[in-house]
Amino acid sequence: xxxxxxxxxxxxxxxxxxxxxxxxxxxxxxxxxxxxxxxxxxxxxxxxxxxxxxxxxxxxxxxxxxxxxxxxxxxxxxxxxxxxxxxxxxxxxxxxxxxxxxxxxxxxxxxxxxxxxxxxxxxxxxxxxxxxxxxxxxxxxxxxxxxxxxxxxxxxxxxxxxxxxxxxxxxxxxxxxxxxxxxxxxxxxxxxxxxxxxxxxxxxxxxxxxxxxxxxxxxxxxxxxxxxxxxxxxxxxxxxxxxxxxxxxxxxxxxxxxxxxxxxxxxxxxxxxxxxxxxxxxxxxxxxxxxxxxxxxxxxxxxxxxxxxxxxxxxxxxxxxxxxxxxxxxxxxxxxxxxxxxxxxxxxxxxxxxxxxxxxxxxxxxxxxxxxxxxxx
Amino acid sequence: xxxxxxxxxxxxxxxxxxxxxxxxxxxxxxxxxxxxxxxxxxxxxxxxxxxxxxxxxxxxxxxxxxxxxxxxxxxxxxxxx
Numbered sequence: 507x508x509x510x511x512x513x514x515x516x517x518x519x520x521x522x523x524x525x526x527x528x529x530x531x532x533x534x535x536x537x538x539x540x541x542x543x544x545x546x547x548x549x550x551x552x553x554x555x556x557x558x559x560x561x562x563x564x565x566x567x568x569x570x571x572x573x574x575x576x577x578x579x580x581x582x583x584x585x586x587x588x589x590x591x592x593x594x595x596x597x598x599x600x601x602x603x604x605x606x607x608x609x610x611x612x613x614x615x616x617x618x619x620x621x622x623x624x625x626x627x628x629x630x631x632x633x634x635x636x637x638x639x640x641x642x643x644x645x646x647x648x649x650x651x652x653x654x655x656x657x658x659x660x661x662x663x664x665x666x667x668x669x670x671x672x673x674x675x676x677x678x679x680x681x682x683x684x685x686x687x688x689x690x691x692x693x694x695x696x697x698x699x700x701x702x703x704x705x706x707x708x709x710x711x712x713x714x715x716x717x718x719x720x721x722x723x724x725x726x727x728x729x730x731x732x733x734x735x736x737x738x739x740x741x742x743x744x745x746x747x748x749x750x751x752x753x754x755x756x757x758x759x760x761x762x763x764x765x766x767x768x769x770x771x772x773x774x775x776x777x778x779x780x781x782x783x784x785x786x787x788x789x790x791x792x793x794x795x796x797x798x799x800x801x802x803x804x805x806x807x808x809x810x811x812x813x814x815x816x817x818x819x820x821x822x823x824x825x826x827x828x829x830x831x832x833x834x835x836x837x838x839x840x841x842x843x844x845x846x847x848x849x850x851x852x853x854x855x856x857x858x859x860x861x862x863x864x865x866x867x868x869x870x871x872x873x874x875x876x877x878x879x880x881x882x883x
Numbered sequence: 884x885x886x887x888x889x890x891x892x893x894x895x896x897x898x899x900x901x902x903x904x905x906x907x908x909x910x911x912x913x914x915x916x917x918x919x920x921x922x923x924x925x926x927x928x929x930x931x932x933x934x935x936x937x938x939x940x941x942x943x944x945x946x947x948x949x950x951x952x953x954x955x956x957x958x959x960x961x962x963x964x
Contacts, residue, residue, distance in 0.1 A: 728938075728946045729920075764920060805946045 512538045512672075514858070515687045515697035516836075517679050517711060520550040521655055522843050523703035524662035525851030526836050531669035533855050538695060539663065539671060540687065542678040546659030549705050549843060552812020554724065554760055554768055555655040556737060557845050558595055559647060561614055565821055565869030570842060571620065572865050573849035574649065580848070583665075587657045589763045595650035595737045596625065596634065598757070598797065599642040604741040608645045615647070622647050636733055636800050645741075652737060652760050655844050662847075679704075682711050685832040699858060701834045702827070706813040708837035712827055715872065717838045720816035721774040723787050728805040731765035740797060753777075755790040757797040767804065769794050771841075773814075780811050814840045822846060824853050824870040834858075835872050890958040905949035905960055906930070906937045914962045916949055 514530045516523045519541035531537045541547070557577050561567045577590070584590050599605045608624055615622040625644040630637060633646075663673055678690035682702060687695040702708045706719040727733075740757040753774045760768040772790045777783060787809065795802050817823060817838040827833040834857070836850050853870065856863040868874070886901040892912035899908045906927040909916055915924035916937045927937035932951040940961040941947040949960070 730945060803944060 511696045511698075512536045513698045514538075514701060515540065515695055515699075516701040516703050517541075517682060517687065518548075518703035518705060518708075518837075519545045519659065519663060519673065519675065520548050520703065520705055520843070521546060521659040521662065521847040522705070522836050522839060522850050523701070524659045524666065525847040526701055526703055526854050527666035527671050527673075527851075528662045528669070529851035529855035530858065531666040531671040533859060534669075535855075535858070537666065537669075537671040538697075539666070539673045540677045540679055540689070540695075541673075541675050542690075544675055545663050545673075546656035548707075549812050549814055550655045550659050552722065552724065552810060553655055553814075553841065553844055554758070554770055555653050555658075555844050556595070556760065557590075557651045557653060558737070558842070559615070559620055559650060560842065560845075561611065562820055563869075565866075566842075567614075567618065568865045569821075569846050569849050569870065571618070572852075573846045576848035576852065577651075577653075577845075578649070583661075584653075585657070585661060587654065588661055589654040589657070590651060591653070591761075591763060592649065592651040593736050593761055594646055594648040595739060596630070597645040597647070597739050597741050598630070598637065599644055599741050600797075601642050605642040607741050608643060611645050620647065621649055634734060634736065634738060636798050637738070638797055638799055646736070650737060652762070653844070654762075658844070679711065682833060683830050697832070699834055700832055701836050701854065703836040705837055705839075705843075706815040708815060708835065712833060712835065714829070715823060715827070715835060715837070716817055717815045717823070718775060718817075719778060720814040720840060721772070721777040721783075721811055722770065722814060722841070723772045723782065723790055723809065723811050725769040725787075725791065725806045725809050726762070727767040727769065727801075728807050729765035730767060730804055733765075733767050733800075733804070734759055734761045734798070736761070738797070740793075753786055755786065755793045757793050759794065759798065759801075766807075767801070769801065769806075775816075780813075782809050782811060815843075816840045819874075821874075822850060822870055823872040824850050825857050825867060825872055828873050888954045888956050890954045890956070890960060892960045893962060899954055901954075903954050905939060905941060905947070905952045905954055905958070908954050908958075908960060909937075909939060909949055909962055916962050918963050 513535040623646045681688040758770040823835040823838040928934045938946045939949045
């Protein structure tokens with residue numbers, strides 16, 4: 507291969523693109539990463555940064571658990587500013603119906619060897635005294651954690667660079683295909699494979715893929731050390747996250763290392779503007795205060811929004827885009843991109859090398875039928 | 884002679900003139916209002932509620948701007964500085 511040509515050009519230096527760059531560079535491919543902005547400046551900077559196991563589907567469970575284990579392997583290398591904290595997740599059950607879901611989850615996790623624990627109402631009150639009294643109980647997943655995603659993305663990029671990857675920031679890409687990447691300034695790069703890791707903006711470069719923007723809001727408070735000790739998520743979250751059409755909010759808070767409390771979450775389709783939507787922000791904070799009444803006495807210091815890259819079946823698109831043999835996708839991670847970034851990088855590198863993966867790759871292939879539903883809506 | 888108000892700062896009794904701000908009481912007590920994330924002592928900078936440097940805990944509520952709150956009798960003020 508001649509100079510100036512790359513084996514792999516990755517468009518997007520978010521955490522997914524960063525993980526793909528690392529895995530490809532580690533395998534001695536010649537890698538370039540392009541981003542129109544900075545490292546981890548899109549959904550990576552806007553998200554909560556959880557490293558969680560999720561069980562909406564078998565494929566989602568396999569990807570999140572595999573990726574969580576990869577994060578745990580990487581943990582000794584992570585710099586302090588990545589703030590990896592294994593705080594655990596508590597799924598909060600507000601009533602008996604949600605407690606039934608706790609028991610279902612417990613048996614699911616147990617069968618698959620994921621440590622977890624059912625919490626009684628008393629356990630929950632002892633572990634998280636700022637939750638509203640009278641909850642039915644909860645489900646503790648101790649190996650879940652949180653980290654600070656922009657620094658994690660930077661760490662992955664720097665590691666990729668140590669393996670020889672090239673990074674070009676402030677480089678807008680206007681077109682990809684046929685082994686070429688055209689920048690907005692008209693210059694071109696030549697690549698064996700182009701990976702579209704542009705998150706919610708991926709459809710602008712690869713027309714027809716079933717990725718939509720799903721807007722979210724987050725709020726961070728001033729420092730209130732020990733206000734919350736675990737990541738807390740309402741079990742009603744499942745109903746909210748599954749509503750594919752309407753706007754929804756759910757209670758989800760995280761302790762940050764500074765003592766700040768990160769408060770979410772909201773989900774909106776069709777909202778393309780990045781400004782704060784006060785109506786849904788109000789609903790989100792009301793929901794949070796229903797679960798943690800004392801949040802009302804805390805001081806919020808910042809509110810921001812971001813765009814998740816959502817697919818119809820809640821699974822990312824990882825692998826070849828069938829309509830151009832040089833284009834691969836690594837997008838559609840919705841709210842789980844921080845968790846699933848490392849597994850995405852591994853699966854993509856496995857695919858490019860034609861080697862077996864530790865988990866089945868088929869559920870995430872862009873060619874799967876269930877990924878195409880958006881196109882017919 | 885103006886009226887006096889008795890408050891406590893970090894458990895220590897302090898008496899200030901009526902109408903004094905909590906920030907003034909903290910200064911009388913020789914404390915700083917809070918400690919920054921990098922460990923530096925902080926106190927009132929703007930004195931008009933804009934800079935948030937003078938936050939203290941007042942009667943159990945954290946992060947109150949002490950320059951904007953007048954002392955009342957028996958008030959319990961806590962600082963982390």
